[in-house]
Amino acid sequence: MAAATTSDGALTTADGIPLKASLARAERRNRNRALLLVTPLFAFILVFFLMPIFDMLTRSVDNTVVGSVLVRSVPVLSQWDDSSGELPSEAVFKAMVLDIQDGRETRTIGKVGTRMNYEKSGMTSLFRKSGRRAKQIKEAPYKEALIKLDKKWGDINTWRLLKRESDAQTLTHYLASIDMRFNDSGEVVRQPEEKQIYINLFIRTLKLSALITVLCLVLGYPISYLLATLPVRTSNLLMILVLLPFWTSLLVRTTAWIALLQKQGVINDFLVGVGLIGDDGRLAMIHNAIGTVVAMVHILLPFMVLPLYSVMKTIPPSYVRAARSMGATPWTAFWRVYVPNTVSGIGAGGILVFIIAIGYYITPALVGGVSGTLISNFIAQHISVTLNWGLAAALGSVLLALVLALYILYDKIVGIDNMKMG
Amino acid sequence: MADQSSSDYVRFINVQKSYDGESLVVKNLNLDIARGEFVTMLGPSGSGKTTCLMMLAGFETATHGEIILDGDSINDVAPHHRGIGMVFQSYALFPHMTIFENLAFPLEVRKQSKSEIETRVKKALDMVRMGAFGTRRPAQLSGGQQQRIAVARALVFEPKLVLMDEPLGALDKNLREEMQYEIKHIHNNLEVTVVYVTHDQSEALTMSNRIAVFNDGVIQQLAPPEDLYERPDNAFVAQFIGENNTLIGSVRELNGTACVVELGDGSIINALSVNVGNKGEQSTLSLRPERVTINPEAGSLPNIVDADVKELIYLGDHIRTRVDVCGHDDFIVKMPNSATHASLTPGDTVKVGWLAEDCRALDAPVDRGVT
Incomplete structure (x- = not known):
């Protein structure tokens, strides 16, 4: 060479x-x-x-609204020692009055009120009322004048809250998304019982998603096996049936389930008709968790079938035959030889269905009722109804972190390299 | 059904198989295989040989007829109760198990003890000279090594009968020949009965005690290798096994084992009557290229005809000579590369001759049934 x-x-x-x-x-x-x-x-x-x-x-951590409206108060407030047990100095009150007057003119003071109201109810009205009347305060002493305007200004906790939330970043949203909050003295504590919703919601979302994934696997495995082993002509027809849900509008499919499952729906009518249940004992199968699970399994089944099918397609029939010839019963051959070779498909299908389910929004919103709503419905509500985008973003980030954690867990147990999408 | 002859270990009795209910893939198969025999099913693809093997293994059911294993009908016996070892063309080694686990599998499902499994797997691996590979995965082995493991796995639970479905089809030529001897030795040492399926005739000739030549769902001939080559029963076998010259003509005279055939161009050939009809019917004459003599002494052979040399192909130990004989221009003569061989050039006209016994008159011509 x-x-x-x-x-x-x-x-x-x-x-x-x-x-x-x-x-x-x-x-x-x-x-x-x-x-x-x-x-x-x-x-x-x-x-x-x-x-x-x-x-x-x-x-999810952004908090610039307070600092950008209360331009004068925030710097002077930061020098106040909130553990002193005394109200801030006259200078802080003066700055606050001027900020409120300016904020009234630029119509931005309401934003601060809305923002503070997430932390403590009553703050919207405090700022609105103060905004309306602050222009009457023309000279010192600002402290007495403001407290006279609304006695909440004389509450040290109002100022503590303002000081805590005046930084450009805040952890409040994250705390709220895991049912925690700052109490008046600034310590992290759990939300009162009646306000604890998100942790339970996350747990429910995970549970229902896991249930949906398992159901998809149980229903999808035999279909995939059939698809992979039938002659091409028949399996093509079957594949079209499997993919049919993809070709119908999500809304149509979901409403179809409503028509089937509701109290006066097809299934209940049938059960009453054959006398299995009484007319007064109609089953509640929609607008609850059952409705969410049924409709979502239907929608997500193809995502399980397709990866499973593509993996099963590559398994030669000779594997099972070899196992049988060596003395394995059909069950042993299936369980010890066939299933281990489909693990990559189970993993891919499972993770696909689970991740889609965990963030699913429209179906639970339509058929979920109260017990079948998922975390994404609350995120949507905070975006479009309560307009608390910070909390929505924090909830979304926690969801993202959860998915990533599960993904890493999956990688540790099964190995992401073993995943085959098709 | 009772065992009639103690030497017949496997029997196919009037077995038929159809997949679609319209055509038969296997037509009335009768085949007896003795204990310890190495029988090869040889034939072109689609001839029904693999179907027969699958019926014996239990993966296909016979549409009609009976299959007997060791005196008992196994038509209704599930594959895992038949105790038949099997080697697949693709090896079918389980990719998620190590080599050791692959070999241990048949022993585990038979609920043997750990130590017993250990010793028997080790013995089987040593038998195929793969003792050091127990911890590897199948994907880490070469084709030949995987092949050895597949053989070891089919034998590790000591079945009395082993089926092999074109096990060497995926190997290159050298490795294939090496493995042929290896399988043959294993067969001799273990005294196991082997049914082997292949479409490679040299593989069949090398390894088998007897060969069943399949075509079109029917066994054309069942005979030891030398009989099959030397004494083919019909035109299909003659053409399928080994190289063969074919001359087509009609029977002129029938005279016991001898006959006279007139070819298309009017030449008269003396031949051995094997499988011909009546006078005047068509017949295929089969003649092996190495049995043809070039420039024989006049009168020394019963058949001597003119031949035009068309082509010479140098093959080292012999020279293949294509000549035009009696209107057939695909007539091959093998000339040994000896010191005295005739030196020919294309265009020469020579005499070629052969014995009447070497020229077998068979049934009417068939298309070579390769699909």
Whole structure:
């Protein structure tokens, strides 16, 4: 061979260029072309996926509204020692009055009220009322005047709250999303019993998603097996039936379930008709957790079937035959030889269904009632109804962290390399 | 059904198989296999040989007829109760298990003790000279090594009967020949009965005690290798096994074991009557290329005809010579590469001759049934 080496022993090409450099140059063209092809997708993901996630993460801790409206009060308030047990000084009150007057003019003072109301009810009205009347306060003593306007200004906890929430970042939303809060003295405590909803909601979301995943696996495994073993003509027809849900509108499918499952629906009518249940004992199968599970299993089943099918397709029938010829019963052959070879499909289908289910919104909203709503419904509510985007973002971030944690757990147990999507 | 002959270990009795209810893949199969025998089912693809093997293994049910194993009908016996070892074309080693676990599997499902499994797996691995590979996964082995493991796995639970479905089909030529001898040795040492399926005739000739040549769902001939090559019963077997010259003509005279056949161009050939009809009917003459003599002395052979040399192919130990004989231009003569061989050039006209006994008159011509 004509491979030359330089004095330090590295291989070079015939004309003395180091082999590595030469190889890199030869590969560069192909690499650049490949990069060019993925650029549109990369840009798309960056703009419509990564940036929103980043925005959500910042929003979940963002608290600039207080600092940007109460421009005078926040700096002076930060020098107040909130453990002293005394109200802030006259200077703080003066700054606050001026801020409220300005905020009234620019119509921004309401935002502060809304923001503070998430922490403590009554704050919206405090700021609205103060905004209306603050222009009457023209001179010192500002302290007495403001307290006279609303005696909440004389409550040290109001000022503590304002001071705590005047930083540009806050952890309040995250605390709220795991049913915790700051109490008046600024300690982290659990929410009162009647306000603890999110932890239970997360647990319910995880439980229902797990149940949906297991049901999809139980229902999808035999279908996938059939698809993979039947002759192509028959299996194509069956595949169309499996994919049919994909071709129908989500709303149509969900309403169909309502028609079937509701109290005056097809199934209840049938059961009453054949006398299995009395007319007064009609089953509640929709607008509760059952409705959510049934409708979502139906919608997510193809996501389980497709990866399973593609994995099963690659398993030669000779595996099971070999096991049978060696003396294994049909069950042993299935359990010890067939199933282990489908683990990658079970993993892929399971994780796909679970992750879609955990963030599913529309079906639980339509058929979930009270017991069948999931965390995503509350996120949606905070975005569109209560307009507490910070809490919505925090809930979303906790959900994201949860999914990532499960993903890592899956990687540790099964190994992500073993996953086959098709 | 009672066992009639103690030497017949496996019997197919009037077995038929149809997949669609319209055509028969196996037509009335009768085959007896003796204990300890190595029988090969040889034939082109689609000839029904693999179907027969699958029926014996229990993965296909016979549409009609009976299959007897060791004196008992096994038509209704599930595959896992038959105790038949099997080697598959794709090896079918379980990819999620190590080699050791693969071999231990048949012993585990038979609920054998840990120590027993240990010793028997080790013995089986040593038998195929793979003792050091127990902890590997099948994907980490070469094709030949996987093949050995597949054989060891089929034998580790000491079945009396082992089926092999084209086990060497995926190997390259050298490895295939090496494995042929290895399987043959294992068969001799273990005294196990082997039913082997292949479409490779040299594999069949090398390994078998007897070969069943399949075509179109029917056994065309069942005979030891040398009989099959030397004394084919019909035109299909003659063409399928080994290289063969075919001359087609009609029977002129029938005279006990001898006959005279007139070819299309009017040449008269003396041949051995094996499988011909009546006078005037079509017949295929079969003649092995190595039995043809070039430039024989006049009168020394019963058949001597003119031949035009068309093509010479140098193959080292012999020279393949294609000549035009009696209107057939695909007539092959094998000339040994000896010091005295005739030196020919294309375009020469020579005499070629052969014995009447080497030229077998068989049934009417068939298409070579390869699909």
